[in-house]
Amino acid sequence: MKIVNFTNSFATKYVRRMANFSIRALIMILVVGLATVSCKTSDDDDDDGDGQQLEGFMYGVKKGTIVYKISDWYDEEATIETHTVIFDDNGKRTRLETGDDDIMIFDAIAGKMYILYPSDKEYLEMSYSGYGLLGAYLYLGDDLNSAWRHFPGFKKLSNKTIAGKNCTVYSWSADGVTVEWGGWNRITFWCQSYEGAPGSSGSSRLEATSFKETIPDNSFTPPSDYTKIDY
Numbered sequence: 464m465k466i467v468n469f470t471n472s473f474a475t476k477y478v479r480r481m482a483n484f485s486i487r488a489l490i491m492i493l494v495v496g497l498a499t500v501s502c503k504t505s506d507d508d509d510d511d512g513d514g515q516q517l518e519g520f521m522y523g524v525k526k527g528t529i530v531y532k533i534s535d536w537y538d539e540e541a542t543i544e545t546h547t548v549i550f551d552d553n554g555k556r557t558r559l560e561t562g563d564d565d566i567m568i569f570d571a572i573a574g575k576m577y578i579l580y581p582s583d584k585e586y587l588e589m590s591y592s593g594y595g596l597l598g599a600y601l602y603l604g605d606d607l608n609s610a611w612r613h614f615p616g617f618k619k620l621s622n623k624t625i626a627g628k629n630c631t632v633y634s635w636s637a638d639g640v641t642v643e644w645g646g647w648n649r650i651t652f653w654c655q656s657y658e659g660a661p662g663s664s665g666s667s668r669l670e671a672t673s674f675k676e677t678i679p680d681n682s683f684t685p686p687s688d689y690t691k692i693d694y
Contacts, residue, residue: 526678527674530547555570556570566578615637643656650671
């Protein structure tokens with residue numbers, strides 16, 4: 464039996480990676496989501512009067528493959544990584560590839576999470592409930608923007624064309640940190656946080672570089688020639 468050291472496992476590395484990537488921005492995203500759910504529950508709460516309501520915390524397209532460029536600036540030198548997110552069933556099934564040896568799969572339909580180790584042709588399987596990476600990449604601005612106006616310095620920026628999509632972008636600031644968040648069809652295509660100016664020390668940016676509404680076959684199950692291991 465292979466003994467898996469979770470200190471060096473992908474799960475631990477991913478948690479650390481997400482902690483390094485603009486934790487302030489991710490916290491603000493969570494706050495926006497909570498504020499939106501609590502503040503906008505009926506047509507009477509719609510500041511714009513357009514009747515748009517929360518249609519569900521899911522992506523607006525059924526399936527897709529997104530490639531992200533993630534940049535962190537430390538001492539004004541950028542550390543750049545490429546992540547690929549593959550999803551189906553509007554995000555209920557999601558796969559994350561980071562360029563490391565390990566791959567994560569979240570399957571809310573099957574109630575399972577997998578960590579694949581391609582170099583060893585092995586995988587871990589765990590029970591799972593929830594929507595995994597969906598929340599990390601969900602964009603609420605397409606459906607729900609009224610509640611955002613309560614954030615300091617809130618404003619709508621010019622739309623950005625990112626990975627071929629016309630993305631809505633909003634910005635706000637708090638405690639000296641400016642956050643820009645943009646997306647299309649409830650998918651985040653752009654998220655940037657910075658103090659002072661973009662690209663300065665401590666800045667972070669996530670940007671989609673490509674998107675297509677197709678996915679590789681068998682993206683959400685371990686390959687048949689992989690061996691299941693214990694943890």
